[in-house]
Amino acid sequence: MLSVVQCKTLDELIDQTIPPGIRLRRPLGLPPARSEHELLELAHAIAQKNDVWRSFLGMGYHDCITPPVILRNVFENPAWYTQYTPYQAEVSQGRLEALLNFQTMVSDLAALEIANASLLDEATAAAEAMHMMESFKGEEGRRALLVSDQCHPQTIDVVRTRAAAHHIEVVVADAQRFDFASKSVFGAIVQYPATDGRVDDWRAFVERAHAAGAMVAMACDLLALALLVPPGELGADIAVGSAQRFGVPLGYGGPHAAFFACKNEFVRKLPGRIIGVSVDAHGHRALRMALQTREQHIRREKATSNVCTAQALLANVASMYAVYHGPRGIRAIAESVHGHAVSFAAGLKKLGVRVAHDRFFDTVRVEGDAKKVEAWLAGARARRMNLRRLGDGAVCVALDETTAAAEVDALLAVFNDGRAPDVTCEQLAEQAQPAISGDLARKSAYLTHSVFNTHHSETEMLRYIRSLEERDISLVHSMIPLGSCTMKLNATAEMMPVTWMRFGRIHPFAPVEQAQGYQVVVKQLEAMLAEITGFPAVSLQPNSGAQGELAGLLVIRKYHEVRGEPHRDVCLIPASAHGTNPASAAMAGMRVVVVACDEKGYIDVADLEAKAREHAHELAAIMITYPSTYGVFEEEIVRICAIVHEHGGQVYLDGANLNAQVGLCRPADVGADVCHVNLHKTFCIPHGGGGPGMGPIGVAAHLAKFLPRHPIVAVGGEQGIGAISAAPWGSASILLISWAYIAMMGPDGLKRASEIAILNANYVADRLHPHFPVFYRGKRGRVAHECILDTRGVKRLAGIEVDDVAKRLMDYGYHAPTMSFPIAGTLMVEPTESESKPELDRFCEAMISIRREIHAIEEGMLPREDNPLKNAPHTAGAVAADDWKHPYSREAAAFPAPWTKERKFWPSVGRINNAQGDRHLVCTCPPIDAYV
Numbered sequence: 001m002l003s004v005v006q007c008k009t010l011d012e013l014i015d016q017t018i019p020p021g022i023r024l025r026r027p028l029g030l031p032p033a034r035s036e037h038e039l040l041e042l043a044h045a046i047a048q049k050n051d052v053w054r055s056f057l058g059m060g061y062h063d064c065i066t067p068p069v070i071l072r073n074v075f076e077n078p079a080w081y082t083q084y085t086p087y088q089a090e091v092s093q094g095r096l097e098a099l100l101n102f103q104t105m106v107s108d109l110a111a112l113e114i115a116n117a118s119l120l121d122e123a124t125a126a127a128e129a130m131h132m133m134e135s136f137k138g139e140e141g142r143r144a145l146l147v148s149d150q151c152h153p154q155t156i157d158v159v160r161t162r163a164a165a166h167h168i169e170v171v172v173a174d175a176q177r178f179d180f181a182s183k184s185v186f187g188a189i190v191q192y193p194a195t196d197g198r199v200d201d202w203r204a205f206v207e208r209a210h211a212a213g214a215m216v217a218m219a220c221d222l223l224a225l226a227l228l229v230p231p232g233e234l235g236a237d238i239a240v241g242s243a244q245r246f247g248v249p250l251g252y253g254g255p256h257a258a259f260f261a262c263k264n265e266f267v268r269k270l271p272g273r274i275i276g277v278s279v280d281a282h283g284h285r286a287l288r289m290a291l292q293t294r295e296q297h298i299r300r301e302k303a304t305s306n307v308c309t310a311q312a313l314l315a316n317v318a319s320m321y322a323v324y325h326g327p328r329g330i331r332a333i334a335e336s337v338h339g340h341a342v343s344f345a346a347g348l349k350k351l352g353v354r355v356a357h358d359r360f361f362d363t364v365r366v367e368g369d370a371k372k373v374e375a376w377l378a379g380a381r382a383r384r385m386n387l388r389r390l391g392d393g394a395v396c397v398a399l400d401e402t403t404a405a406a407e408v409d410a411l412l413a414v415f416n417d418g419r420a421p422d423v424t425c426e427q428l429a430e431q432a433q434p435a436i437s438g439d440l441a442r443k444s445a446y447l448t449h450s451v452f453n454t455h456h457s458e459t460e461m462l463r464y465i466r467s468l469e470e471r472d473i474s475l476v477h478s479m480i481p482l483g484s485c486t487m488k489l490n491a492t493a494e495m496m497p498v499t500w501m502r503f504g505r506i507h508p509f510a511p512v513e514q515a516q517g518y519q520v521v522v523k524q525l526e527a528m529l530a531e532i533t534g535f536p537a538v539s540l541q542p543n544s545g546a547q548g549e550l551a552g553l554l555v556i557r558k559y560h561e562v563r564g565e566p567h568r569d570v571c572l573i574p575a576s577a578h579g580t581n582p583a584s585a586a587m588a589g590m591r592v593v594v595v596a597c598d599e600k601g602y603i604d605v606a607d608l609e610a611k612a613r614e615h616a617h618e619l620a621a622i623m624i625t626y627p628s629t630y631g632v633f634e635e636e637i638v639r640i641c642a643i644v645h646e647h648g649g650q651v652y653l654d655g656a657n658l659n660a661q662v663g664l665c666r667p668a669d670v671g672a673d674v675c676h677v678n679l680h681k682t683f684c685i686p687h688g689g690g691g692p693g694m695g696p697i698g699v700a701a702h703l704a705k706f707l708p709r710h711p712i713v714a715v716g717g718e719q720g721i722g723a724i725s726a727a728p729w730g731s732a733s734i735l736l737i738s739w740a741y742i743a744m745m746g747p748d749g750l751k752r753a754s755e756i757a758i759l760n761a762n763y764v765a766d767r768l769h770p771h772f773p774v775f776y777r778g779k780r781g782r783v784a785h786e787c788i789l790d791t792r793g794v795k796r797l798a799g800i801e802v803d804d805v806a807k808r809l810m811d812y813g814y815h816a817p818t819m820s821f822p823i824a825g826t827l828m829v830e831p832t833e834s835e836s837k838p839e840l841d842r843f844c845e846a847m848i849s850i851r852r853e854i855h856a857i858e859e860g861m862l863p864r865e866d867n868p869l870k871n872a873p874h875t876a877g878a879v880a881a882d883d884w885k886h887p888y889s890r891e892a893a894a895f896p897a898p899w900t901k902e903r904k905f906w907p908s909v910g911r912i913n914n915a916q917g918d919r920h921l922v923c924t925c926p927p928i929d930a931y932v
Contacts, residue, residue: 001763005759014758017758028751030742030750040493043736050518054384059152061509064246066249073469079474080469082475082687084689084815088473090908090909090911092287093468094471097287100287105322109225110230110259112238112239113263116260118243119260121254125241126219133237143168143169145188146189147159147188148190150194153195158723171185180212196356196357197364198356210235216238220240222246222259227442228440228442232261232263233444237266240258242258246319250505255733255734273289275287326456333401338434341362345435346431347421347423348364357435369393379417383413385410387414405424405425478814478839480815481830483829486682488832489832497740498736498737504733506518518729522540536701538698539696540696542730544695545580545693546584549584555697556620556650569618571588571623573594593611595607595608601628601776612649621650629657631786637670638670638671650703651671653674655676657784660757660758663751674698674703676697684741694731757785757833761784761830768787771851772790772791772847786830788826791805804869811896842899850869868896873910
């Protein structure tokens with residue numbers, strides 16, 4: 001490989017790639033590498049420090065049962081967790097169907113026409129609802145949002161954090177008694193059921209809100225909607241919530257899939273991703289991501305949301321849970337949970353203990369004086385139970401799917417001075433009446449589609465999961481060479497601890513002393529990331545890269561505000577920046593000013609100086625992706641940082657490409673003030689088909705006191721911004737993956753990984769340059785960890801679009817590189833350090849072979865409109881059809897390379913008609929006869 005890139009040593013290549021003035025000249029100060037066996041033994045020992053109590057805390061988090069057939073075959077299966085976001089729909093049909101099932105499940109249970117394919121968590125989904133409602137506000141003067149005081153506390157805090165950046169006034173009040181004449185609000189968010197368990201009839205409230213010109217979003221419990229009148233039937237415009245209790249472990253806070261549903265009229269502003277139904281080139285049903293123009297890298301600061309990372313893997317788990325149990329099974333689970341809650345409440349009443357609410361689903365509010373409350377909590381602790389103290393002479397007890405009758409009996413003993421009551425849960429259940437009845441009891445059907453009424457045996461479920469898996473390309477098949485996405489190995493040893501019981505069954509708001517194992521991992525990972533980035537303080541709360549960007553920018557805004565300069569709101573963003581940057585800046589309430597790049601892909605320093613000078617009074621920050629999205633290390637990075645500092649701004653370094661820096665240079669050392677770290681890129685958390693992800697931020701010492709806090713668990717700085725995610729450490733369970741990766745790599749391995757990533761990228765660039773010119777290179781002729789291939793010439797010569805190259809790669813068994821980003825008509829390739837030379841060579845040979853096919857079109861040997869590229873991908877059905885009229889052979893179509901004869905991945909559909917899918921938007925499972 002070194003001979004191809006014309007270097008004698010790897011050190012020589014790195015010296016030619018990274019500016020010498022920023023090189024790290026010492027080893028990272030990290031512990032030596034551990035073997036996989038040593039790491040798993042250590043992880044097991046740390047897991048024992050977690051003390052798993054029964055948590056009846058609720059607040060949107062509930063213990064549940066992950067059916068083993070789903071746990072083993074989806075959650076723990078690399079064919080599901082190593083998929084990429086389904087931008088190439090033809091090789092993503094399996095997970096697209098699972099996500100369409102998720103949307104249908106949510107739409108049915110919420111009784112609203114449209115749902116997206118998941119968001120990050122319930123609190124951020126509520127914040128997205130706020131932004132969506134604000135965009136429809138009508139009158140310009142409407143700047144207030146009503147939030148029910150019975151919403152979960154973390155939801156209220158995240159909404160406040162997000163509202164502050166947009167100067168939205170959050171009014172927290174008793175929503176049922178709110179006088180709409182007293183305040184001009186554009187929307188309202190209410191909790192259903194309330195955080196203390198109460199179930200209200202919201203119909204009259206919704207009517208009052210609509211009459212006042214305000215929209216209504218309801219934060220819902222998805223399982224409760226199996227028994228309760230759904231939000232759509234109550235008149236709500238939007239429903240949000242968490243699908244966690246549909247089979248996704250607690251995991252100390254995540255990852256969990258949030259949901260977002262709304263009326264059909266609001267679909268064009270629906271945040272996140274939507275899976276839609278279309279047809280392929282043969283007229284067959286095919287799925288795709290609909291309305292993709294809402295994606296950040298296309299719309300930049302005008303994007304609907306900065307949340308590019310969904311929770312696809314967890315949405316898939318939740319949808320499979322609904323498929324496996326079906327409507328009857330889901331209702332039975334809901335009735336069991338509710339039945340235990342009703343029996344518990346009836347038992348309390350027999351004991352003379354006050355139950356606050358007559359109508360509830362799974363959470364019972366119990367009231368007493370201060371002395372009784374202390375006694376109840378002490379009694380619960382003695383039985384290793386966590387109850388929620390409300391702080392106003394009450395406790396809440398939230399029951400869940402795992403609750404057994406014996407646990408209800410134990411809970412009743414807690415409220416009976418430790419003595420077993422005279423009556424048992426089973427006896428109480430014989431007499432108790434549901435607490436949901438009459439006008440609040442659900443009568444409408446849900447999950448009626450055949451997919452939810454077919455696969456209820458393990459045999460059928462296993463086959464269904466497998467049938468979807470076979471329609472998806474993932475890292476189990478071949479390299480996924482996506483630039484700016486870092487699809488690298490997610491080692492099995494790193495993944496194993498995530499589903500261990502002692503990590504999976506910890507509630508995020510359990511007392512910290514019960515989560516000491518997690519605290520070890522959190523503190524060690526913070527220290528690891530601090531050393532790798534050079535920043536002294538780290539927050540692990542942001543649960544996606546985009547959330548990390550938002551958190552970092554809000555920290556910068558808070559810094560300026562505290563210094564008496566709240567007017568600083570201009571964010572400079574180079575044209576070479578990562579796609580989410582402008583959207584994140586807009587979400588942080590900043591004004592985006594674009595800085596030009598020169599013909600070699602570097603930031604135009606003169607333009608930067610001019611714009612920094614022009615906006616010196618308002619300059620808040622610059623966002624730099626380093627190495628840039630153009631695939632080069634900015635030679636003038638230190639000077640660029642200095643210019644921004646001279647004009648009063650802070651430097652935000654987007655860590656999306658940190659995998660080219662680890663052990664070689666550090667963000668803090670070049671002059672950055674903030675950096676977010678994509679743990680799902682550099683540090684091996686798998687993409688899961690479009691999430692989970694984590695985006696921790698590192699900050700310089702002067703910004704440490706502004707790191708995000710949390711309303712329930714003490715984290716962050718003393719002057720920190722509000723919560724950015726629902727849980728204090730974001731998706732805490734997957735922090736284990738990055739912690740394990742760093743521990744097993746050690747300082748030498750991490751540096752070696754960065755070096756090999758750079759070698760692999762330069763190897764691919766030099767092999768392919770004669771066929772597809774490399775767009776940008778550094779001053780010494782090198783690319784960083786990725787390269788941009790220019791395919792625009794073949795359009796002029798042969799009428800071949802970049803899409804045609806991408807689809808033809810599927811016939812060779814490959815997912816396409818990143819298309820038309822950051823430059824239209826190009827392919828951005830990132831081979832990562834995980835791939836072997838034979839795999840890199842197969843990919844290069846596929847690209848070279850495609851170039852030969854294009855040459856045949858240029859020479860007139862193949863027609864411009866009927867050739868292997870224009871007709872790609874070729875399905876087995878198309879190749880085996882009796883009718884074959886193309887001027888090239890079936891073998892050329894299906895087996896264009898030797899390895900495809902040994903192992904063939906068949907795309908399950910032909911090229912998809914995107915325009916048809918957007919013109920006729922269908923985002924739930926249609927009946928089979930819709931395709932006849």
